Amino acid sequence: MGDTLSYFRQDMLPHIWCPGCGHGTATGALVRAIDRLHLDKNKVCIVSGIGCSSRAVGYLDFDTLHTAHGRALAFATGIKLARPELKVIVMTGDGDCTAIGGNHFIHAARRNIGITTIVMNNNIYGMTSGQYSPMTPKGFFGTTAPYGNVERNFDLCELAKSAGATYVARATSYHVPLLIDLIEKALLNPGFSVVEALVQCPTYMGRKNKIGGPVEMLNWIKEGTVNVKAAAALPPEKLKDKILIGELYNKQEGEYTADYDALIARVQRKYDKFQGGLYGCASNSD
Amino acid sequence: MAEKPKVFFHIIRERYCKGCNICVAFCPKQVLVLKDGKVFPERPEACIGCKMCELRCPDFAIEVRAKGEEPVAATESGPIDFGVPPEAHHV
Ligand SMILES: Cc1ncc(C[n+]2csc(CCOP(=O)(O)OP(=O)(O)O)c2C)c(N)n1
Numbered sequence: 001m002g003d004t005l006s007y008f009r010q011d012m013l014p015h016i017w018c019p020g021c022g023h024g025t026a027t028g029a030l031v032r033a034i035d036r037l038h039l040d041k042n043k044v045c046i047v048s049g050i051g052c053s054s055r056a057v058g059y060l061d062f063d064t065l066h067t068a069h070g071r072a073l074a075f076a077t078g079i080k081l082a083r084p085e086l087k088v089i090v091m092t093g094d095g096d097c098t099a100i101g102g103n104h105f106i107h108a109a110r111r112n113i114g115i116t117t118i119v120m121n122n123n124i125y126g127m128t129s130g131q132y133s134p135m136t137p138k139g140f141f142g143t144t145a146p147y148g149n150v151e152r153n154f155d156l157c158e159l160a161k162s163a164g165a166t167y168v169a170r171a172t173s174y175h176v177p178l179l180i181d182l183i184e185k186a187l188l189n190p191g192f193s194v195v196e197a198l199v200q201c202p203t204y205m206g207r208k209n210k211i212g213g214p215v216e217m218l219n220w221i222k223e224g225t226v227n228v229k230a231a232a233a234l235p236p237e238k239l240k241d242k243i244l245i246g247e248l249y250n251k252q253e254g255e256y257t258a259d260y261d262a263l264i265a266r267v268q269r270k271y272d273k274f275q276g277g278l279y280g281c282a283s284n285s286d
Numbered sequence: 287m288a289e290k291p292k293v294f295f296h297i298i299r300e301r302y303c304k305g306c307n308i309c310v311a312f313c314p315k316q317v318l319v320l321k322d323g324k325v326f327p328e329r330p331e332a333c334i335g336c337k338m339c340e341l342r343c344p345d346f347a348i349e350v351r352a353k354g355e356e357p358v359a360a361t362e363s364g365p366i367d368f369g370v371p372p373e374a375h376h377v
Pocket residue numbers: 050051052053054069092093094095096097122124125126127128133
């Protein structure tokens with residue numbers, strides 16, 4: 001790897017995240033994947049919503065957009081439609097993506113628009129001090145779940161798959177080489193890609209649930225996950241309550257902006273056949 | 287001819303390190319320690335260059351290079367005056 005720091009706005013570092021916060025590790029993994037692909041900095045646009053995780057874009061030396069809570073994918077869709085040649089990347093948190101932004105997530109996946117979404121899932125609302133999120137496991141604690149979360153577990157990768165995303169993967173801030181590989185593959189997928197990065201929030205998730213500090217949380221993440229390849233050979237009782245990591249889905253299908261451009265070209269050809277072209281046709285429409 | 291074993295060295299950005307202990311705890315060769323709340327390569331000769339410390343560090347505070355491999359521009363890179371403590375900017 002070249003100089004990692006050349007991808008950062010160094011005058012903004014050190015970053016604001018708590019000691020041992022996994023958001024930094026996930027951001028580092030993205031930068032390393034971009035470095036491996038030798039992407040042109042001026043052809044990459046990184047968009048985020050609101051949350052600790054969404055602060056990532058403020059440190060990255062690319063064209064970046066820090067938008068409204070849950071709306072990163074909506075802004076990113078606009079950017080991709082206007083400038084389909086750009087690599088558009090969304091960095092979002094579990095609250096940002098699955099709660100307030102869940103609707104945008106479903107429709108971005110349904111359209112298979114060429115956006116790479118990195119969901120930094122710390123199972124909690126970090127920025128607003130530890131409320132439970134749709135990704136908080138059942139029975140876990142948060143400031144708004146003082147007696148344990150009663151809601152059922154939710155699998156974002158399954159949602160992404162069934163909504164139509166063409167690349168879906170999951171890794172963690174413990175399994176960083178895997179995370180980098182998966183982000184790299186996601187960036188190469190022309191359609192909608194989702195990489196869920198399980199990360200630690202020692203300040204709220206760790207403290208509220210008495211998991212411990214960053215090191216204990218990484219051990220907790222390590223113990224709670226199994227690679228899909230290894231899982232294929234394991235008996236079901238060993239996979240109980242385990243989260244699968246690795247490449248979960250990969251299928252090529254028509255990308256939204258490419259299909260849209262093809263439609264524009266087709267309609268243009270049709271109207272160009274009229275005398276006076278498109279404008280002549282439009283002004284003679286009565 | 288047998289390959290000469292690689293020797294690794296560590297680039298530490300002390301100002302970025304928050305002493306979270308992740309790199310120290312997960313180093314397979316116990317190369318690193320915390321000294322005054324900052325990472326310090328105590329046994330660099332034992333380092334196998336797996337780079338796990340570099341990849342897992344949430345603060346981009348440690349990098350590992352093989353000696354004689356890629357040159358590194360600066361230990362503390364960037365257009366920042368590291369002689370000025372960060373608090374000095376908050377008037
Ligand atoms: C419209 C709106 N509603 C609520 C908020 C308050 N708010 C800010 S961040 C946040 C949750 C962020 O959680 P997550 O996306 O999981 O990110 P994390 O901080 O955990 O990284 C909320 C609810 C807001 N900023 N805007």
